[in-house]
Amino acid sequence: MNDSEQEIIEATYRTLCEYGYANLTMRRIADESELSKATIHYHYDSKDRLFKTFLERLYERYVDRLDEVSGETARDRLEALLTMELADREADPCINFQTAMLEVRAQAPYNEDIQEMLSAFDEALISSLREMIADGIDAGEFDNSVDPDLAADLLTTTIKGAHTRHIAVQHPLDHSYRAASTYVDTYLLGENPSKVTV
Amino acid sequence: MNDSEQEIIEATYRTLCEYGYANLTMRRIADESELSKATIHYHYDSKDRLFKTFLERLYERYVDRLDEVSGETARDRLEALLTMELADREADPCINFQTAMLEVRAQAPYNEDIQEMLSAFDEALISSLREMIADGIDAGEFDNSVDPDLAADLLTTTIKGAHTRHIAVQHPLDHSYRAASTYVDTYLLGENPSKVTV
Numbered sequence: 390m391n392d393s394e395q396e397i398i399e400a401t402y403r404t405l406c407e408y409g410y411a412n413l414t415m416r417r418i419a420d421e422s423e424l425s426k427a428t429i430h431y432h433y434d435s436k437d438r439l440f441k442t443f444l445e446r447l448y449e450r451y452v453d454r455l456d457e458v459s460g461e462t463a464r465d466r467l468e469a470l471l472t473m474e475l476a477d478r479e480a481d482p483c484i485n486f487q488t489a490m491l492e493v494r495a496q497a498p499y500n501e502d503i504q505e506m507l508s509a510f511d512e513a514l515i516s517s518l519r520e521m522i523a524d525g526i527d528a529g530e531f532d533n534s535v536d537p538d539l540a541a542d543l544l545t546t547t548i549k550g551a552h553t554r555h556i557a558v559q560h561p562l563d564h565s566y567r568a569a570s571t572y573v574d575t576y577l578l579g580e581n582p583s584k585v586t587v
Numbered sequence: 588m589n590d591s592e593q594e595i596i597e598a599t600y601r602t603l604c605e606y607g608y609a610n611l612t613m614r615r616i617a618d619e620s621e622l623s624k625a626t627i628h629y630h631y632d633s634k635d636r637l638f639k640t641f642l643e644r645l646y647e648r649y650v651d652r653l654d655e656v657s658g659e660t661a662r663d664r665l666e667a668l669l670t671m672e673l674a675d676r677e678a679d680p681c682i683n684f685q686t687a688m689l690e691v692r693a694q695a696p697y698n699e700d701i702q703e704m705l706s707a708f709d710e711a712l713i714s715s716l717r718e719m720i721a722d723g724i725d726a727g728e729f730d731n732s733v734d735p736d737l738a739a740d741l742l743t744t745t746i747k748g749a750h751t752r753h754i755a756v757q758h759p760l761d762h763s764y765r766a767a768s769t770y771v772d773t774y775l776l777g778e779n780p781s782k783v784t785v
Binding site for chain 2: 508539542545550558564567568571
């Protein structure tokens with residue numbers, strides 16, 4: 390990716406923040422960048438092509454961020470991942486970008502390229518979660534009767550639901566964070582409260 | 588609500604199924620109904636006003652369906668609710684309507700009336716779940732250290748996430764159903780697998 394392409398991708402991000410996905414046009418992206426509309430067309434022959442590349446770059450960055458999630462134990466890593474996906478988002482300077490990404494999700498059924506890319510995001514998250522949970526079971530940290538696939542799927546669904554509710558109905562992300570964290574502490578760790586009372 | 592209004596609301600549903608939310612117009616609603624565009628304008632002076640009424644009717648029907656969820660025990664009722672929200676949707680004849688409703692969610696940040704109505708849907712679901720969970724605790728069926736607010740919030744978030752993933756990335760609803768059901772069986776019932784191994 391050369392400098393112009395990098396500039397176009399960054400201008401696309403700023404345009405999404407400002408206008409949302411429905412109003413994303415090549416004209417507006419050009420206005421947000423240092424480049425002419427012709428230069429943008431030279432690099433990307435259509436808005437769809439440009440947007441696909443934008444999602445690919447976003448995906449690469451997302452996978453890097455998932456890889457950077459660290460912690461001594463599997464539970465620490467899982468907590469760090471929930472913090473990244475839920476708690477940290479509350480402080481995101483560009484809430485409008487998250488709104489735009491919900492618009493993009495709603496467009497996925499109409500656009501195969503978008504659907505494919507969004508599936509890749511989901512798959513990256515599930516596979517990180519699955520690995521952390523399996524590591525925790527191997528280390529004797531998580532209950533060995535937990536099914537890593539099922540637990541990773543539930544947490545992924547919960548995280549996506551938290552994002553949707555946060556944007557659509559302003560449901561506080563820290564509620565979702567607490568709920569997901571309690572799930573990890575009780576179900577995965579096997580610290581079910583009933584053990585205390587039985 | 589008189590016959591014409593009822594007819595307009597039903598035509599709005601069919602129009603959403605066929606064209607999605609982005610392409611919903613008074614013209615198309617008129618074409619789907621037995622009524623003229625002028626008659627529709629007589630009842631609703633704008634598309635936004637009509638759509639708000641549509642969401643209100645949908646909400647009333649949703650609350651009725653929640654009230655109809657029945658079962659002998661709290662757990663049975665919770666299972667029936669998960670079946671209604673997750674398992675049954677797979678067989679929905681109008682998948683496009685669910686797609687349109689995801690578009691509507693993405694519009695909520697831009698439209699206060701829509702956001703208010705969608706919050707009411709969320710609140711109705713949470714309050715049904717909270718009541719079922721609290722009933723189950725009172726009856727000694729669910730673990731008494733479960734926090735009904737937190738558990739109802741997690742299940743609501745999971746259900747909304749399941750809907751979003753189903754539409755956006757074609758994630759099978761029965762996976763989400765299984766994951767949510769396992770959560771109920773282990774966390775709420777206190778049948779944590781660790782109890783067997785401890």
